[in-house]
Amino acid sequence: MQQEPQYLSSQDGAVLTLTLNRPQALNAFTSVLLAQLREALDAAAEDASVRCVVITGAGRAFCAGQDLSDPYVKPSDDPADAPKDIGQLLDGFYVPLALRVRSMPVPVIAAVNGVAAGAGANLALGCDLVLAGQSASFIQAFAKIGLIPDCGGTWLLPRLVGRARALQLALLGEKLPAAEAQAIGLIYQVVADEDLAATAQALAQRLSQSPVRAMAQTRRLFDQAGLLDFDEALKQEGLTQSQLGFGDDYQEGVNAFLQKRKPVFKDR
Ligand code: T3D
Numbered sequence: 001m002q003q004e005p006q007y008l009s010s011q012d013g014a015v016l017t018l019t020l021n022r023p024q025a026l027n028a029f030t031s032v033l034l035a036q037l038r039e040a041l042d043a044a045a046e047d048a049s050v051r052c053v054v055i056t057g058a059g060r061a062f063c064a065g066q067d068l069s070d071p072y073v074k075p076s077d078d079p080a081d082a083p084k085d086i087g088q089l090l091d092g093f094y095v096p097l098a099l100r101v102r103s104m105p106v107p108v109i110a111a112v113n114g115v116a117a118g119a120g121a122n123l124a125l126g127c128d129l130v131l132a133g134q135s136a137s138f139i140q141a142f143a144k145i146g147l148i149p150d151c152g153g154t155w156l157l158p159r160l161v162g163r164a165r166a167l168q169l170a171l172l173g174e175k176l177p178a179a180e181a182q183a184i185g186l187i188y189q190v191v192a193d194e195d196l197a198a199t200a201q202a203l204a205q206r207l208s209q210s211p212v213r214a215m216a217q218t219r220r221l222f223d224q225a226g227l228l229d230f231d232e233a234l235k236q237e238g239l240t241q242s243q244l245g246f247g248d249d250y251q252e253g254v255n256a257f258l259q260k261r262k263p264v265f266k267d268r
Contacts, residue, residue, distance in 0.1 A: 006033040008058065009040060014051035014208035015201065016044050018036040023059025028067035029119060034093035041100045048268055051208035053104065054200050055127060056111040065118020065141055090092065090150055094119060098152045101126050102223065105216050105268050107207045109128050111200035112178070112187070117141040119151035125160065126152045128219060131200050132178035133193035138186065143173035159226065211249040 008019040016039055020027035027033075037055075044050045057063055066073060072089050100125065101108055110124035112132040117139040118139050124130050124138075140157070142149050149157060157166035161184050169176060178190045191199045208214070217240050225233050244250055249267040256263035 003032050003036070006030065007037055007040065011050070012201065013205065014049060015054060015204040016047075016050045016052070017054040017204075018057065019056050019058050020063050021058045022067075023057075023061070025067055025069075026061035026064035026115065027057040027120070028064040028070075029093075030067045030070045031072045031089065031093055033067075034097055038093075038097045038100050041097075041104065042243075044134075045100070045103075045105055051106050051212050051268065052204040053108045054111055054204050055108065055123070056197070056200065057113050059114070061114040061120075062110075062116040062124060062136065063120025064115065065120045068145070074141060074264075083207045086147070091098045094151045095124070098126055101220075102219070107206070107219075108217050109200055109204055111136075111196055112136045113193075113196055115139065115175075119153075122149060122153040122156060127155045128215075129202070129203065130187035130191075131182065131196060132190050133196040134178055134190055135193050136178040136190075138169075138178075138181050140169045140173050143171055159169070182211045199237055207267065211265045211267065213247060213249060213255065214244050215234075217244065236237035 005024055006020070008017075008021045010017050012021075020033065020035065020037070022028060022030070022033065041053065044053055066089075068074065073084060074084060075084070095214035107129065108127045110130045112124050112130060113136060114133070115137050116124050118141040121138045121140060140149050140153065142153070146172060148154060153170070157169060160166075161169070165184055165186075176186070178187070181187045182190045189199075221233070221236060224236070228236065247267045249263075249265045252263050252265060
């Protein structure tokens, strides 16, 4: 049976906005929502009319992480039942979603409109640019239920803020206000709550008119750089620059500069 969408989707020009839409549960992830969000991103990745994606939440929260009442994870009341394997939830839903976000051919913006907890926080932090309203907050809630930071948290947190801060966030599981998240470099920018949606859309429109193919390659090279030595990173830059140099966007960028006009980028 077809499930009701647990997110909203709208497109303005080349900007696709996906809004997690379970406000009664602070947009906590059910297995249905996780699958639907990944499918929406898969479709966007194949759709040439989409050149930037914004992910946000409906109501007062961005996302409270895994829905702890979802049958997929809720411990059974019957002691005779075998314990549930949370690893299957990760393999089946969180890993494909986190990889999908990180491999999108276009920039992805998180517009964090309220609390972002657990996997909800790490979904946001895996996006390319994270904007937050001033009343938003980030919580590595896993520590409180005996789990480790998932949805990419163990990889993202130390890279974003260093080991000491990452351990502080992960072990203490305390609420980090948006302004502090910006101050420690966890996120890009905090704006007034009432300006968040407009700021995210303006940024997304700007990015959608930019050379997005090169941006996706920049993200890929940043992500793999930590595994490479300097020589290999230089080699990878050369290979990628070579490919981009054959693209239309490079021709367009150079021609537009020389002709003193605004470029029109189309590659994806
Ligand atoms: O098995 C696995 O878990 C594997 C997967 C792991 C990935 C993860 O994401 S683990 C982390 C899971 N998330 C959490 O532990 C966060 C739980 N929520 C909270 O700590 C708090 O709700 C918040 C700090 C996020 C917000 O607090 P507050 O006081 O603003 O709101 P509230 O009153 O706690 O919540 C409002 C409603 O949302 C409430 O429902 P009600 O009483 O009005 O009917 C609450 O139960 C519901 N809600 C909030 N978070 C979740 C949730 N329902 C289900 N799952 C949630 N995660």
